[in-house]
Amino acid sequence: MANAPVLLDIGTDAYAHQMEVDEVKRRMGIHHNYFDCWIFGFLENKNFNVDEAIAKLQRRADFEREQLAAYNVTDWMMENMRKGIIQIIGNDKAGRVTLYVSTARDKPVSARREESRMNFDMFVSYGTRLRPESKRCQIAMLINQDKASMMSNLDMTFQADIALRIAKFYPGCVDKMYICKMGRLLAALAKPIFSRLPAIVSDRIIIVSDGDIRAGKLLELYDASVLPVELGGQNDCDHQDNYDRFATNIRDYFEQLKAAVLRGEGVKEWELSNLRASGYAEELSRMDALKRSIIDPSSSLRDQMLTGTHEPGGCSPLGTNGSVTVASFSPRSAARHVVDIDDDANLVTCGTDSVEMNEPQSPALLQLRNSSSAPRTPTRDLFTDYVSQFATIESFFRLSMTEMHEREWLQVVQWEVQERQRLLHDSGLIQGDKLLAGLPPSVLLVAKGFLWLCLMITSFFFFIGTCFIALLGVITLVNIFFAIFVQPYHVFLYGAAFVVVAAQFVIFCSRGFDVARNTFQGRVVQAFKAFGAKALLCQLTIYVGCTIGYFVLFCVMAARYDVLTGLQYSLAYGWIVAVCLIFVYHVVFGFGLRTVNKRSYAHGSRQNNAETTLYLFMDVEMDDEHMEDRCPPAEVMMLTMVGVVSVAMGVAYLTGGGFFFLCAAIVAQAMLLLLSTTFMTARSVSSSSDITICGVFYASMFWMDAIFTMSQNRWDGGWGNSLLTVLFIMLFFVITGMVSVYGPWKGSVRRWLFRLSWVLLLLHLIGCVAALLVFNYRFGLFVLALAVHLLLCVVRTNGASSHYGVFTMSASFTLALLACCILGHSSAVDTYSGVASDVLLPNYARRFRGSSASLSSRSQSTLSRLDALSSAPFPSSSTSSDSGSDEGIGALPPLCLTVFGPTLDLVGMALFTKLGLNEDRAAQDVDLGRWFPSFRRMAVPDVVDANVLRMDAFREETTKVNTTVVAVRPGSDLMLLIESMTMWIDTYALSFFSFLMPAIYVDLLMPYLNFVQQMLPLRWETSIDHTASVVRTLLLNLRGDREVIYLVGHGPIGSRAAVIGLQTQSNVNSVVFSGPPIVQSKYGLNITADVLARRLLSVQTMQTVFSTWYLRTASMQFVPCSLGGTICDRIDTMVQELNHLCTA
Incomplete structure (x- = not known):
């Protein structure tokens, strides 16, 4: 060769x-x-x-x-081969051996599938054998489906099994499969099966229609002498003699192959030895043979090269007659001469002096040596040696060249x-050369720059849109997560919903990142490839059109308002349109369009999720390629360490540990789930990866349920039984999944364990969704729609999610859950017990003590401003106790001039907020008498400590005005406080987007972010509703012009109390310190922005943490504070800073 x-x-x-x-x-x-x-x-x-x-x-x-060595050719197999179902008709024009398959002759029997599988292995082994004319080891299959019946001639289970077998044991061997004359019904059944096969098989299947045959498409691939008559050729191969001969050849070939395998040879090694025995293959390469010929002249390649090609000349030694003999190349003694055949310097040439010629020899000794060696060795011919060595050098030179x-x-x-x-x-990059052909070079450069600008702008909007999708998903998931802890056994209903919604948003974000990344890299987005050759034109048309539209919108809004407003409008429309486009792509993606969701599995070992349906519904052999490498030690060790940390942190928290252990357990469990998903998808340990991920997900849900319920409810009220039930079900699914995936199973046992695991998971999911429809039909319908689309993505696509989507959703949800925990814990630690007036402004009440005339004048001034409450934000007058001069008033900031009653200013409101956080009633009365001696406690209806809000009411009555202050504080249930922070998490998250849109758009978008709250039974909402009813009952009789009511609070709890005040009667005003901003549309407040500014005052410090970063309202006022961190957000710091600011 x-x-x-x-x-x-x-x-x-x-x-x-x-x-x-x-x-x-x-x-x-x-x-x-x-x-x-x-x-x-x-x-x-x-x-x-x-x-x-x-x-x-x-x-x-x-x-x-x-397997091959255990096969035996049975009588049924011989009879089946003699039917002419498969035969070899020759080679195609590319040199591939072609197996011609007549499906109509096949009568498959399910009981004979194993023998049919053996037959197929024999056919493919015979067709892909090494041949003298070609070593490509590939075949083509020409399948004639004419007159084939779907019921009697087709076994789709066997066909799918064979296709998977090709991918496992004969990769690349079946180069093409031409399916001809397939009926419509058969095509409708076969195409979904083909789409679920590994891409290395499905991409090689070509369906040839009758029109293609008549157009001569097959004649472009085959010579007419090879192509069967039925398919438009001249090969009349349908004869029984051909069938019998083919069957005999297969049997004889396999019997020899089996004997060789039993001897320990591989199939290809045996085929190569046959070629060598027949003289069609060289034992060594030409260079190796030439080198060996120097050592072993008996099989010298030089003899073949020298014979008839070189004649000795000139200086032939005496006695040789110019002939070349084998004796001339006899090996020399190894003791005296070592020949390195890899070093040309050691070769003997004409310029090399003979060793014998350089040694002094006596005539007697020379005569004796000649006489003794004559009978054994012919006389050496120096000229022949020279010619032979020259031929060797020339051969080396030619081979080297x-x-x-x-x-x-x-x-x-x-x-x-x-x-x-x-x-x-x-070709996949967007360059625009063809679209812009004919333009002058300078204009072409400008046009390309404009296209590049459009791509950058559009990719930015797609990225922002993907971030908004993640924000929406996180808010939805956090609400669903806390719905699990409303009642016992809700973990099944809303746990399944959590899995479905989380998977959907992971896929949703993955599509967004795909579009943004492809657009940024200047590639055609996969979704547009469904348009074929027009994909580039469609994509550029949309991108350029959107960019021009954004620019026109910017110009219009900038001309109408200002440049910043125009920029905000264009940005808002940009990412909103991007979200809509990604949503359309996401919905279409689930229906498995091959041109849309084609992944890199076609050229690698990436997992094909669509194979799951084959394993579930067809009796096909499962892939076991990763059986040996399913548990890499490094991955197992890392996951074990993270799992141990999660369990340790959770146990530490449940046994009385601090808040840090709760946060650490949440982070560790999120890391465990993320690492498991990443490892499984990265290694693609067959289609069983999803079972492993589901098992880890079940374990994560159980552990989070245990931490949140045990710390809150212990074993009371059915929570213990619920937790045990979750534990047993989790252990059942995890053990079943681990046994089916990681057990040493093969064949039908592994297949049935796989089916059992998948069916149990699906039944559990379907059962939970069905129960959810019964108990909460609105949310159940929402989850059902997402579950149907999710199943479509699983069974019809090669890979729906990406690492970007998984990481984004996992990290974002973990951060949001931690934010809820931190906000809830910060609210809980605001409460205290004991007397605070000993150290905090003990002399506050003295600033209002003076002459009766002065007090009467101040009261009259205050009353006049309180009567004008509808026309001014808050009544204001001098609050200086020592001087009423205009100079003192002018030196104070406007915020300090605000008064709320005859003896109540802004510092007093902060002290009332501090007073309301005191849980000790006796100490609260002491502080009340020292700070506000003119106020008395009001009787408040019972509000249990487990509520989100608790309150205390205080009242001051004068002849002109009656002032009522309702101070709120958080409840004692930490978990309920953490859950209640979901009412603000959307505001905090959307604040990052507030600079990307006008303020009015924030009001429009806010109700849609927490749409799922309206469909979920959340504990904190029930508690808030109860507290609101108590407030309305308390203030029901406090109406009239002389009644002024204030609700005061601190942090997120204070902002929620302010909302309650705004939702009650019109004479209720609210003052909040260090609380998040209140967006009217979120709570359905039917008041204008002007009224909101009059009835609400939100005081923030400049270094606040609990306020949002970009979202601002007209009710917010800021106080300087340089302490940093959460220190500025504490109510004690707020009181001190206000007192320092407002003291003349």
């Missing part, structure tokens, strides 16, 4: 991977190139990963020893392949 690279039989693209093939051969100890095409198929299947390809080749060797030429040719081919790949890569 010539030294031409064997991979060129397949094509230059294959030849470009010669280095990977050589590496595989080096590791496996293969020193020839006859198996290059065979090895290339395994490399291509594994995305040219050498380690995985070697592992797959090892599995192929195991298959030969364990040939090898150098081949290396240069390989380099040229690799350069060509790289250039082709670059051109192919560039």
